[in-house]
Amino acid sequence: MVAMDTAVLNGAPKGNKWMKKADLYIVRTDGLSCTRETVEATGCLTFAYPSTQQHLLVWKTRPKCAMVLKKLGSELGNEFRKTVTLLQNQGLKVVVEPHEHEAWGDLAESGAITTFSEDELTMLHQSVDFVVCLGGDGVILHASYLFASAIPPVISFNLGSMGFLTNHSYKNFESDIMGVIEGVQDLGHCSMDQEMYGVHITLRMRLMCQIHRCDGQKGEEIEVLNEVVVDRGANPYLTKIECWEHDRLITKVQADGVMLATPTGSTAYSVAAGGSMVHPNVPAILFTPICPHSLSFRPVILPDYAQLDLRIPENSRGTAWVCFDGKRRQELQPGDYVNVRMSQNPVPTINKTDQTNDWFTSLERCFGWNERVEQGAATPPPKQ
Structure with missing residues (x-):
């Protein structure tokens, strides 16, 4: 989804003061395969085209x-x-x-x-x-x-x-x-x-989700279009969730829950929980807390290549629950976790006009986005 690219070689500066810079490659990887691109340049790495393009x-x-x-x-x-x-x-x-x-x-x-x-x-x-x-x-x-x-x-x-x-x-x-x-x-x-x-x-990007049990068993892989939510359910305590990204602990959540949403899901449960609205062509994963017990916990937007684990720690006071696009709700015991990553299978939806016009039309039609009474023009001062 993201395109990045090379610059142009104009030759090394004349004179003896400056040596020609080293040649290099840009290697693009999706975690499964690599593509090598030669950078024939004097030092300007540029985008050859926008990272997200119109699709026909x-x-x-x-x-x-x-x-x-x-x-x-x-x-x-x-x-x-x-x-x-x-x-x-x-x-x-x-x-x-x-x-x-x-x-x-x-x-x-x-x-x-x-x-x-x-x-x-x-x-x-x-x-x-x-x-x-x-x-x-x-x-x-x-x-x-x-x-x-x-x-x-x-x-x-x-x-x-x-x-x-x-x-x-x-x-x-x-x-x-x-x-x-x-x-x-x-x-x-x-x-x-x-x-x-x-x-x-x-x-439209989807998320691939899988439950990993503390005894080593794995659940089926589930693809979601909107969001995956881990919450406290009927538990009277705030849920405690450890959030890992590529085996690195990024934060501990104490809240009613946390969700990982796609850009398509950004205008669903995520925006109701205070998350940003994101255009569906933006390759990203939205990390949105649900009623966090912290004034400084704000939603963040992660790159699409992030791989996240939402873990219920062993010392959690109770269990948690997970649901996928509001369905297939399952209980998570202490020690269980949900692995979430970008799916390779998007949902291609056919536009009425194009991607951006359709999106803003929906914002205006469904949310009344930024509707207000327009302020009148300033009244000129009286002539002296």
Whole structure:
């Protein structure tokens, strides 16, 4: 996600006073592999391009399969049926969850929709080209849960109560879905050999989390889109949590709890706990305490390569609890810890316009960000 780069060689200064500086490399590593870049320079290390860039989705061939997810209940039945019909008319195979396949017997019998088994869930990303979400932010979180590893691009329609992540209005669902299939953004500026069209997407970072028990057992790896929270639960005492980064103790938390959030989750629980709002393209992990028993404990933003352990010390007065995107809540005993690092599998969400405009639109629509009565102009002094 982060791009860094080299400078330009202009030659050593003339004269005998100054010797030519040593040649060097910049080595970029993600902890798994390394890339070496030669710095041919006189001393100016520069960025070749911004660290986070606009991303465009371009199909090399026409999409063949789409999944449709909607929030629970029957209230979006009409929208569900219209969406399935549109996709079917465009020649796409439509996949739905098993309970929807059972509920919509007529569509299942006609072959308009198909479903998957529990065993097929881990391979679903290899067949589904994109996902259509009908509802609010919870449906996107559910899509992230369904695709535990790689996840196809997601287009979400705002049919929920808030919908910070859902920038598409359903009244334009036909044109928006056709835009995903055929592309709307002309990529002529990319100097490609052929005419190409695409759509803007945001690669939303996820966190990979795993519980390590004091007896050496490990839990399953869980990917979260918003945040992982360790809190005191019903314990009457403040929870005590040791926070380690790459085997280095960075702080001890005495509070109601602590959370590690993604930039996407920065506008959810984290901002309610006093954390900063961070653009989803910024590669970072937010470290936000929950009601800390310290006036100096302020939220911090860590780089995306940080690897953190949230440990319950052996001398803790009680247990703690951990939850992942508000679900799968589990108890942590003294000696247990949760390992958290950046996932290699982002959630690609399809934008209405582009990454930044969509984000500020959501801030204004959902939070009324910085709304106030505008102050009038100064009254000029009376003439003497």
